[in-house]
Amino acid sequence: MKTKIKEYRKELKMTQEELADMVDVSRQTIVSLERGKYNPSLILAYKITRALKKEHIEDVFDLEASPC
Secondary structure, X not given: XXXXXXXXXXXXXXXXXXXXXXXXXXXXXXXXXXXXXXXXOHHHHHHHHHHOOOOOHHHHEEHHHOOO
């Protein structure tokens, strides 16, 4: 799944570790998400969206880019 996590995180001058702490996951999970190697749960996607100060999950995660 494609995401804009890295882009939005950098806009906020936030490290991967800081984002991971905010959403209660490991830094490695954030790395995997940014690389498109991991699809988050709906709850995690919501937490990340809020942590990145975005309103909609679709602002951060490209749901159409993931296989059904």
